[in-house]
Amino acid sequence: MSEKRRILFTGASGGLARIIADRIKDDFEIYGIDVRPLRVGARFPGEFLQLDYQSRKVSELFRSMKFQAMVHLGRLPMEAQYRKFSRFHTNVLGTRNLLDLCLKHQVKTAIVMSTFHVYGAHQHNHLYITEDDALLASHTFPEITDAVELDNISVAFSLKNREIRTLILRPVNVIGNRIHNQISMFLRTGACPVLMGYDPMQQFIHESDMAEAVLLALNGDKSGIYNVAGEGVIPFTKAVEMAGSKAVPVPEFLKGPSIQFMKWVGFDFPKHLVEYFKYPVIVSDKAFRRDFGYQPKVTTRDALESLITGLPGSLG
Amino acid sequence: MGFLSNLKNRLIHGGLTEEEHERVSRAMTQLNSAGFDPWGVSPETLKASLASSIWLYRKYFRVETKGLENVPEGRLLIVGNHSGQVPIDGMLIATSMLLEANPPRLARGMVERWAPALPFISTWFARCGQITGDYHNCKELLERDECVMVFPEGVSGSGKTIFHRYELQRFGTGFMRLALETKTPILPVAAIGFEEALPSISKLSKLSKRVGAPYLPLIPTGYLPLPTKVTLRFGQPLRFDAPADASDSAIEQLVDQVKFSIQKELDEGLRIRGERIFTGVAK
Numbered sequence: 001m002s003e004k005r006r007i008l009f010t011g012a013s014g015g016l017a018r019i020i021a022d023r024i025k026d027d028f029e030i031y032g033i034d035v036r037p038l039r040v041g042a043r044f045p046g047e048f049l050q051l052d053y054q055s056r057k058v059s060e061l062f063r064s065m066k067f068q069a070m071v072h073l074g075r076l077p078m079e080a081q082y083r084k085f086s087r088f089h090t091n092v093l094g095t096r097n098l099l100d101l102c103l104k105h106q107v108k109t110a111i112v113m114s115t116f117h118v119y120g121a122h123q124h125n126h127l128y129i130t131e132d133d134a135l136l137a138s139h140t141f142p143e144i145t146d147a148v149e150l151d152n153i154s155v156a157f158s159l160k161n162r163e164i165r166t167l168i169l170r171p172v173n174v175i176g177n178r179i180h181n182q183i184s185m186f187l188r189t190g191a192c193p194v195l196m197g198y199d200p201m202q203q204f205i206h207e208s209d210m211a212e213a214v215l216l217a218l219n220g221d222k223s224g225i226y227n228v229a230g231e232g233v234i235p236f237t238k239a240v241e242m243a244g245s246k247a248v249p250v251p252e253f254l255k256g257p258s259i260q261f262m263k264w265v266g267f268d269f270p271k272h273l274v275e276y277f278k279y280p281v282i283v284s285d286k287a288f289r290r291d292f293g294y295q296p297k298v299t300t301r302d303a304l305e306s307l308i309t310g311l312p313g314s315l316g
Numbered sequence: 317m318g319f320l321s322n323l324k325n326r327l328i329h330g331g332l333t334e335e336e337h338e339r340v341s342r343a344m345t346q347l348n349s350a351g352f353d354p355w356g357v358s359p360e361t362l363k364a365s366l367a368s369s370i371w372l373y374r375k376y377f378r379v380e381t382k383g384l385e386n387v388p389e390g391r392l393l394i395v396g397n398h399s400g401q402v403p404i405d406g407m408l409i410a411t412s413m414l415l416e417a418n419p420p421r422l423a424r425g426m427v428e429r430w431a432p433a434l435p436f437i438s439t440w441f442a443r444c445g446q447i448t449g450d451y452h453n454c455k456e457l458l459e460r461d462e463c464v465m466v467f468p469e470g471v472s473g474s475g476k477t478i479f480h481r482y483e484l485q486r487f488g489t490g491f492m493r494l495a496l497e498t499k500t501p502i503l504p505v506a507a508i509g510f511e512e513a514l515p516s517i518s519k520l521s522k523l524s525k526r527v528g529a530p531y532l533p534l535i536p537t538g539y540l541p542l543p544t545k546v547t548l549r550f551g552q553p554l555r556f557d558a559p560a561d562a563s564d565s566a567i568e569q570l571v572d573q574v575k576f577s578i579q580k581e582l583d584e585g586l587r588i589r590g591e592r593i594f595t596g597v598a599k
Contacts, residue, residue: 123432126452127355197435201356201442232348233356235439242350252435279432280356280442284456299349 004029008067010098011074011113012048013038015179020071020211021045024218031065033058034074035090039180053094062101069109069218070102075150077182078143078270091146092153099157102164109165111217112154116172116203116227116283118147121275127201128284131170131225141272158223167217171228172283175243175303176207177310182270187243187307189267193258196249199237200280205230206298208311216292226291227283232300236277242304331367339420340366346460355457357422361443366414372404373411376543377509382599383550387417391458391500392553393491394423394465397484397578398473400510401533404541405474409465409505410445412548423465424457426450451490458498466491468571475531478515482508482582487575489567496567497560501553502574506581508589508598509546514539547589547598549581 005028009017012032021030022045030046037050051057053074076082076090095112102110119129120136135152138145151168158166173183186192205213205228213228237247250258255274262269288294302311332340340363346353351360373379394413399405403425410423426449432438447453449466457464467473468487476485495502516533524532554577556570585598 124429124448124450126448126450126456128452128456195435197439199439199442201352232350232352233354234348234350234352235356235358235443238350238352301349304350 005068006031006065008033008061008065008070009046010034010053010070010072012044012046013042013050014073014181015176016174016207016210016214017071017073018042018044019176019178019207020214023211023215028068031061031067033061035076035094053090054097058097059101062105062107066105067102067107070098070107070111071214071218072098072110072112072154075113075115075147078147078272079182079268084143084146087146088149092149095150096153099154099166103157103161107164109167109218110157111167111169111214112150113214114151114154114168114170115147116170116281117144117272117276118151118170119281119283121200121279121281123279125279125281127280127282129227129282130284131227131287137272140275144272155225158225162223165221165223167223168225169213169217169228169288170225170283171210171213172203172205172230174207174210175204175307176210177307179207182273184307185267186269186273187240187245187304190245191248192240192245193250193262193269194237194240194247195255195274195277196251198278199235200276200278201233201282202236202239202276202280203229203233203282204239204300204303205296206303206306206311209296209298209303212297213288213292213294216294220292222291226288227285228288228294229283229285229296230300230303231296231298233282234300234304239300239304242301243307244305332363332370336366336370336415337363339414343414343420343422354460355424355445355447356442357445358443361440362422362445365440365444366411369407369411370415373408373415377408377513377546378543379408379412380545380547380597380599381412381416381550382547383552384412384417386550386552387413387421387503388501388553389419391461391498392421392463392503393458393495393500394463394503394505395491395574395578396465396467396505396507397482397582398467398469398471399476399481399507400541401474401514401516401531401535402541403474404513405507405510406465406467408510408546409507409548413463421463423463425465426454451494454494455498458494458500468574471530475516475519475533477517477519477533478512479517481511482586484575484579484582487571489564489571492556492567492571492574493560496556496558496562496570501555503553504551504574504577504581506549506551506578506585507546508549508582508585509544509593509596510541512593513541513544513546515542542594544593545595545597547585549585549599551577551581 013034589596589598
């Protein structure tokens with residue numbers, strides 16, 4: 001029997017990396033790195049190393065392990081503990097370094113997890129934004145520039161280096177009971193502030209569908225930029241209700257103080273998300289469905305209703 | 317009995333009869349697991365809004381329709397004349413498509429690009445099927461076999477004074493390119509009677525330019541629309557076969573054909589109706 005293929009996950013302390021790694025642990029030898037430590041009590045199905053993406057040790061890891069594939073999930077979110085500089089350092093320079101290492105050590109597939117946030121919540125947005133549309137996020141909210149830069153760097157890399165199959169995935173809000181991203185935590189808070197008078201449509205994708213999408217991308221043969229969405233679209237307040245929380249309408253002129261208040265009670269609410277509570281950013285995943293045969297299995301309703309408890313056995 | 321059944325309808329169906337209720341449900345063909353259509357329409361909000369527009373449609377403007385049997389299945393672009401200062405004509409056409417067309421259709425209107433910034437109203441628009449008037453939105457809707465309603469005259473049609481009533485203004489050409497690109501039939505419709513509901517005698521052009529409004533109508537009869545009798549005359553669907561990137565002059569010729577068929581319906585209707593604006597049926 002031939003040697004198992006090796007795969008590297010970044011952002012390995014996150015829930016999504018663990019879910020994906022769990023599914024492929026029989027076929028791959030799995031390594032995971034993250035600038036963050038593993039969560040207390042969490043287990044990574046493979047070898048986990050807490051490393052800076054620009055460190056010498058990461059180069060050494062690439063040199064010695066000869067990875068077949070890299071799944072780059074390690075984008076630092078916009079939380080207070082990660083200042084602008086550390087986000088720039090990890091998300092932009094770190095990504096650049098990782099992609100360079102992939103090229104240098106003949107990694108065959110690189111999957112970069114971007115986000116639908118890069119399109120930006122703009123008043124003139126049309127519904128069903130495609131991969132060709134402009135990335136407006138940093139115009140409406142300059143703080144998010146690192147996420148847009150990460151996306152841009154990866155797209156430029158994929159165009160320049162055709163010998164590596166590079167995929168840039170731009171998923172919608174990923175939610176699930178095993179992941180701890182901002183939107184999942186927000187919907188779990190019990191009382192969610194929303195902007196009074198605005199109720200934009202939102203898209204959600206369940207963690208298991210997201211994991212499936214990454215695996216489809218990993219095993220497919222196409223490269224490029226792909227939006228990834230879930231089953232349906234749903235108004236934001238309806239989503240909050242379905243997740244079991246209560247929507248608390250806040251007038252727009254009070255949004256600053258209420259963000260401060262949330263911070264004070266211990267929830268670090270990213271300011272840029274407020275824009276996404278005002279105008280819809282609905283993406284079209286037609287291309288991903290066509291090229292990879294992707295079909296979400298968990299409905300939006302099930303994904304939201306199982307946010308705290310998890311899906312019943314048959315689906316999860 | 318009539319009173320009791322009326323009360324039952326109001327309480328149970330939010331003011332809609334069972335049949336109207338069922339027609340709205342039939343028009344919503346693409347609902348997802350959360351009960352919304354892909355563009356954010358909620359059948360509940362739509363039904364609640366329909367209850368009030370039905371009153372305007374049946375009791376206030378006493379709308380009559382002609383030619384609704386011409387409504388084809390599948391993707392459809394409804395093109396009408398714009399009149400009457402406020403976009404109630406669009407609402408009446410949408411109501412007729414829901415109440416009287418077979419099968420019932422949700423005709424989606426195109427709203428101005430500043431509308432999404434209005435709190436409450438933007439949400440209500442989205443739940444009732446009003447979408448920002450944008451090339452990509454319109455194309456996506458038509459490609460998914462939806463029904464879109466446009467008024468190519470724009471504000472120069474709705475804002476015109478009573479002295480220019482029933483004179484079609486210049487038509488934009490964007491709708492024709494979209495129809496050609498998506499191979500969508502065009503259904504011309506002429507609204508007769510709404511032109512006199514808010515008879516403006518001046519657009520106050522200089523003042524409106526200064527405040528940035530498209531027009532400010534000066535209406536001697538007051539700003540509540542008069543209860544004129546409205547007739548909607550639907551023409552035969554028009555199908556065009558030409559390259560979507562044809563020259564402007566070629567596209568304008570096709571647009572003129574649409575304009576001509578609306579004008580024909582207008583002339584015919586006005587001839588039948590005469591000057592009886594409160595009682596005359598134009599069919």
